[in-house]
Amino acid sequence: MSCGEESKEGRDDQGEFKQTARKNSVELGSQLEKHPVTQNGLIPTPQFQIDEKLLIDPKLLYVGSKIGEGAHGKVYEGRYCDQVIAVKVLNSGSTPEEKAKLEGRFIREVTMMSRVKHENLVKFIGACKDPFMVIATELLPGMSLRKYLLTIRPKQLDLCVAIGFALDIARAMDCLHANGIIHRDLKPDNLLLTENQKSVKLADFGLAREESVTEMMTAETGTYRWMAPEQVRPSLPEDLSPDLAFIIQSCWVEDPNVRPSFSQIIRMLNQFLFTLTPPLPESDASKVAAPSRDGVITESSARARGKFSFLRQLFAARRARNSH
Known part of the structure; x- marks a missing residue:
């Protein structure tokens, strides 16, 4: 019809x-x-x-x-x-x-x-x-991420769910940046949950700009509590995993040129997510898992930690280059 x-x-x-x-x-x-x-x-x-x-x-x-x-x-x-x-x-x-x-x-x-x-x-x-x-x-049947977080208080998101949401957000932002678009108002109000509440989608391009457009930061550029890390860096929980703390702090590096891209963040989050899964039986410990939907090959926890070590060296080298 x-x-x-x-x-x-x-x-x-x-x-x-x-x-x-x-x-x-x-x-x-x-x-x-x-x-x-x-x-x-x-x-x-x-x-x-x-x-x-x-x-x-x-x-x-x-x-x-x-x-x-x-x-x-x-x-x-x-x-x-x-x-x-x-x-x-x-x-x-x-x-x-x-x-x-x-x-x-x-x-x-x-x-x-x-x-x-x-x-x-x-x-x-x-x-x-x-x-x-x-x-x-x-129309997404689910609520905004902000409202959802309020409904589950005082409980917190399961860590695997939180990492899954972070991956969804990073994928959305990576797509925008690949198309030369800067969103400028990334916050929980603009993240909408799907009906099964397993995934989030980014909405509201009202403040977005093309990357080629250069302008000063103004009052309309984003929302105060969700500004870029140049504005504020909250303290991290003491019991936070060192690997996850590294991912977060690498995004807070003072020099924006040294921070990881969203594609790098996706890889790091995928590697960290694998470390949260139950260990493989000894007979399968040497096997490599299938590629994820992002094409990232997940490996054993030991090799994943090695990847984090490599990334730490990479970011340290970039910081050293930019300091000269």
Whole structure:
């Protein structure tokens, strides 16, 4: 069935979304009242430089209940064609200068989200520019990592689960950096859990920039508690594994050029994760395990520790070179 065709069941589902949307219409309508409208009832917006292929038909977009809100917009559950989605409605601004700034951010976010595809990045579906600036993405049934951590208090994440999440984040960031994109707002609020709560995906490209764009750090560059290590370095638990402490501290080296890349972090985390698994029987101790999904060959714990020793020497050598 094509996107424009609807079954009776589909019309019933969309009817439910329309009923829920009416509850939000007052809230969305109040935004419209703040701006002049055209004869068609649409906000007159300037021509955006967005590839037409990235735009979706707003007539097929249904908005349901609000599920989140941030500094730059609100997020609703919605439906596009036969797919349940997340609908991010961006703020439009109140002054010409603010409008231009927010429109530029919208263009940038849409363009960059459409450029990258990865299992640990929230999937981009499409965008609308009238009557509101809207970005449609896949809807993840799980909550944000921040909310999840709050729900399990006072317990802490199992170490293997925590390393798994760290690997997901590193893979997502590695993909972005490989495509010349700097996220600039990596934090638990922007990490969404999958339905089984076994994996996380990175969302919200609102503050992302292309690597070629150079600019000063500003108030909008990230969130205070989750700034880069130049800003703050918290103390580590005394009972933390020395190998894991090394991985963390290597990311905190004062010289950014000496810090490991995300691809190196992925390799180190994979090696550390293997040391947490039960030891192999003696008859299998010399065998090498199958490659992981990142293509990293996992080895025995002894060889893994040797790898950490090599990496320590590598980073020490790089620090020595950069100090001269």
